[in-house]
Amino acid sequence: MKSTRFSPVTNLSKEEVDRKWWEIGDFFRRNSLWMLMYCTGCCAIELPPAMTSAYDMERLGMGPMATPRQADVLLVTGYLSLKTLRRIVYTYEQMSEPKYVVGFGSCTINGGIYHDSHAVINQLDQYIPVDSYVAGCMPNTEAVMNGFIDLMDLIKNKKADGWKRYKENNAWYKKNQLDSLVEVNVHDEFHE
Amino acid sequence: MILLGVLVAFGGFVLQTSMGGVNRKIIARLQKRYGPKWYQEFLDIFKLLSKRATSHGWIFDFGVIMALGGIIATAMFMPVSNNIIAFPGYDNFFIFVYLIAVGMLGMAMSASGSGNPLASIGVMRALTTMLAYEVPFMVIVLTIIKLSKSSSLSAIALSQQAGGDFNWFIIALPLGGVVAFISLLGMLGKKPFETYIAPAELASGPMVEYGGKQLGMLFIMHEITVFIEVALFVHLFLGGAENLLIFLVKYFLVYAIANLVSNVFGRFKIDQVVVFFYKWILPLAIIQAVIALYLGWVI
Amino acid sequence: MNNIELIILVVLSLGILAYVLGKFNAKLGTVVTILGSFFVLITLGYYGFVMDPQGLDMTSNLFPSITYGFTYLGLFFGVIVAFTFSMVSFFNPFFVDKYKFSAAYSMLYLFSLAGTVGVFFTNDLRFLFFFFELVVWTSLFLIPMGDSKKAASWYYGFSALGSFSLLFAVLLIFKATGNFNVASIGTVDQYNVAIFFLLIIAAFAKLGAFPLHIWLPKVLTNSPDPITALFSGGLEKLGAFVAVLGLVKLAPVGTMISLNGYINMTTASYFIAILGSMTIVFGTLMAIRQDDAKTLLAYSSMSNGGYILVALAMMNSTALAGGLYHVIAHALASTGAFLAIAAVKHYTGTTKMKELGGMIHKMPITYLVYLIAIISMAGIPPMGGFISKWLIFQSVIDKGLIFVAIATFFGSIGSFLYVFRPLAALFLGQELPQHREKTKEAPILMLIPMLIITVLNIYTGVIPNFILGKINLVISELGLSPLELGVTDIVGLNGTLNPALISGMFGIGVAIAFVIFILLKKSKKVGLMDTYTAGNFVYTEALLHYSLDFYAPLERLYEKQINIMSNFYNSVANKVREFGAFMKYFFFSNKPEITVFFIMTIVIFLLWGDVL
Secondary structure, eight states, X not given: OOOSTTSOOOOOXXXXXXXXXXXXXXXXXHHSOEEEOOOOSGGGGGHHHHHSTTTOGGGGTOEEESSTTTXXXXXXXXXXXXXXXXXXXXXXXXXXXXXXXXXXXXXXHHOGGGTTOSSBOSOGGGTSOOOEEEOSSSOOHHHHHHHHHHHHXXXXXXXXXXXXXXXXXXXXXXXXXXXXHSOSSOSOGGGO | OHHHHHHHHHHHHHHHHHHHHHHHHHHHHHTTSOOOOTTHHHHHHHHHHTSXXXXXXXXXXXXXXHHHHHHHHHHHXXXXXXXXXXXXXXXXXXHHHHHHHHHHHHHHXXXXXXXXXXXXXXXXXXXXXXXXXXHHHHHHHHHHHXXXXXXXXXXXXXXXXXXXXXXXXXXXXXXXXXXXXXXXXXXXXXXXXXXXXXXXXXXXGXXXXXXXXXXXXXXXXXXXXXHHHHHHHHHHHSOOOSSHHHHHHHHHHHHHHHHHHHHTOOOOXXXXXXXXXXXXXXXXXXXXXXXXXXXXXXO | OOBHHHHHHHHHHHHHHHHHHHHHOHHHHHHHXXXXXXXXXXXXXXXXXXXXXXXXXXOOSSOTTSOBOOOHHHHHHHHHHHHHHHHHHTTHHHHGXXXXXXXXXXXXXXXXXXXXXXXXXXXXXXXHHHHHHHHHHHHHHHGGGSSOSHHHHHHHHHHHHHXXXXXXXXXXXXXXXXXXXXXXXXXXXXXXXHHHHHHHHHHHHHHTOTTSOTHHHHHHHXXXXXXXXXXXXXXXXXXXXXXXXXXXXXXXXXXXXXXXXXXXXXXXXXHHHHHHHHHHHHHHHHHHTOOBHHHHHHHHHHHHHHHHHHHHTTOSHHHHHHHHHHHHHHHHHHHHHHHHHHHHHHHHSOOBGGGOOXXXXXXXXXXXXXXXXXXXXXXXXXXXXXXXXXHHHHHHHHHTOHHHHHHHHHHHHHHHHHHHHHIIIIISSOOOGGGTTTOOOOOHHHHHHHHHHHHHHHHHHHOTHHHHHHHHHHHHHTTSOOOEEOSSOEEOSSOEEOHHHHHHHHHHHHHHHHHHHHHSOOOEEOOTTOSOOTTOOOOOGGGGOOOTTTTHHHHHHHTTSTTHHHHHHHHHHHHHHHHHHHHHHHHSOOOHHHHHHHHHHHHHHHHHTTTO
């Protein structure tokens, strides 16, 4: 019988150790998501029922936080005019990693009811990486809660890596931003 | 001795974090919703510790380390029950008040070092609130120290236990108990004295530029600070604890009642905080001190 | 070289040498001041403190009428003031070129040092007054070399009041005891009340306590920067010395107040304690609203002088130890803070906080000096200010004084507010572009005294028992029982304190926090302007720097009441002027109606003088 006392100890390789730490980290991150209270457009009206007693998102561990440095999730709720897109890009770059973006409403998917307007962008995914969408105009509050649970599942399956995509394809994202906006951090606010 | 102190600090952190989660659940049930899990605060802190944040220079990091270090040092001195004291005889009341100030100074330094004016405004409000709630509290503690002839926390707790059942200072000095409870609300930073955090007005005040591990360490600091302050109230007014179980029960009662009281209030403006404490609470404290010391009427 | 008279004469002659050298090259004159102050410090320190029993020689050979006597009290104060003089003298070479009479500056510096040594060690009350006046006159001529000449006239007015009351007290003591010995103050048995109040007025005028405090902020703001540090750390201790003479050495004045076993103080001491607490509150409230860093620290000196007065008025050995320890701790902390501000002014030319910001990035060591100085000033462990405040709190609580306790606690917490303001507005925050090129770290000759003071600040907080042992000698000499000291503990009236333990635990806590910090992921470094601005794009640093009206909501609560005392003194000055005009109108004019009035009065008295 082979003695178990002297069998070689299997050392986990560095990637496996990293992955185990990352999995533990993902457990913490998906059970305690903090969203940035940045209500861009009309879909933001669906957030108060999700936050309060009707559909309580605190039981999922989510809660609102005031500044981008402290938040994990950026909820882009609604249409994005060019002015707002500049601030969204600036805010997204100020968040600390790992960070996730959820697009609310149809306007972030394909422009929604403002798809033929000259001042609104059509596809949010070209400018900042989006992890999941919640479709609807506007989505039902139960759909919003479903969207959050979908995001938590994505984090569990390690598919929510928008922030890695942003770092790797940074040149492509920047080119899209500069094409539409000309200048992201404007110097002259009143003539942008 | 030192190891016992570190264990007390760590145990206090675990206790308060669980209590925080349980209290969030209580408040949620009051509001007819479900509320988070009881270990939600642990998840929050560990999530923060696992993120990669930004830093604005050496003073930003150094202040956070100094803040957390000062609070851990303070927690090491705190007696938990009659038998669990890390440094018997040296747990003077003033050490707690001033070592908490070291923690606050460290946090204020690093908040201002981030370069955001909102952080400086938040620190200004925190210091002004501290000026408001400390003076009445200290007057009441002066009365207690004179009546129990010692300023060591465990000695004060023992003198209350020696007088028989329910010989607590909260019953002997009722006005003092009210004053100390309202000062406790100020110390914990709960509504209506939550002006220095002010999430939407000041973008959470001093914590505006923190993310990741610095914010996680500040949360740990806040939990341990709450533990120290509620335990201070338990020892000074509720007679300490003979063993660990009674301490847990008293701690939970104080913290839950404080939470429930603060939940129904809005937020004061900062000059309303100062005027409130100096117009209503300080005269009450003076009346209590005069009654107890100069006239000698103690229940 | 251990003869006091010889020390004073050497310093006086070094002063004249500094004047002569200063006429050629101002910086050379200031080097002489450095050497002179160090000479005094080393001789006093070595022969007085280190040699046990003390080896200072008190015989007076050249001027036999000036007698000297050794008291531990005098030695204690003398070493502290000499230390302050020597540390500040390092800053003289950098600032002396801006002053109009730079040669006289060095001479007056050394003359005032000689005067203070004389005050502390003389045994003859007449020469106490002489040396006291020497200090007042030399510092009087040092003040107008700074920014304003009017400040000197305020200083002169209040110091004249103090000096005259000291003179009258000296004469009354002679009438009561028959000799001019300083040691015989304790045997005074008549005119107690008058001597007490005259000495207290002299002490108040020198310390800058309420109600004789108007000169302090004006003088300290407008004097040259090294002289401000000197005033706050050294010359005000003369007032504390006179206060000790009046409050502790003199027999108690007035009836005892005792309410249910608490208070237990004489009426006069209680009155002084109330005035001291008003000084604390007033100084704190005024310091909170200042924009100029020097004025803020001047009000802080006033507030700490109030602490010393409250401690000395308690007639209790713990309080006396606390007061004397506060003299040391405050001298160190205040000198450190003023020197740091002077280093900033050396590069930027201003001390107003609304024009400065972000100095820490260029001057980190100066920042650390200032930080440790204010931790001590606010009374936070593990620095020295905590020990003295703890001792004072112990005795205030033990006597059950409620209103003095409120003022003391208020001053203690309020000091967090005003010491934090220069830290946040001047050293931290955004870096303003107009100062960015000019500022560098302070030169090495400025750094040496600042670092020495920092190390001493930490030392007085962690291991206080050596100094407390020396203070026990002073207390026993004054007739009270000494403080109980263990190896590292201090036994107060209702508790024990172990400062080494607190500092040790603080170190362990910081080590644990540091370990947690290192083990986690490294942060990304971003610039100061990359901050949360709610989506606005801000490119001007001044818009993101919060320094003006820092405590505006608190200041608005009392801004209508701040001018009461200066208005009162202005109206007193007006009344004096009117009285002079009245006299001039009646007795020194040549108007016809006055002559008619006098002729009428004389005629009436001649005719009906026996009836009236």
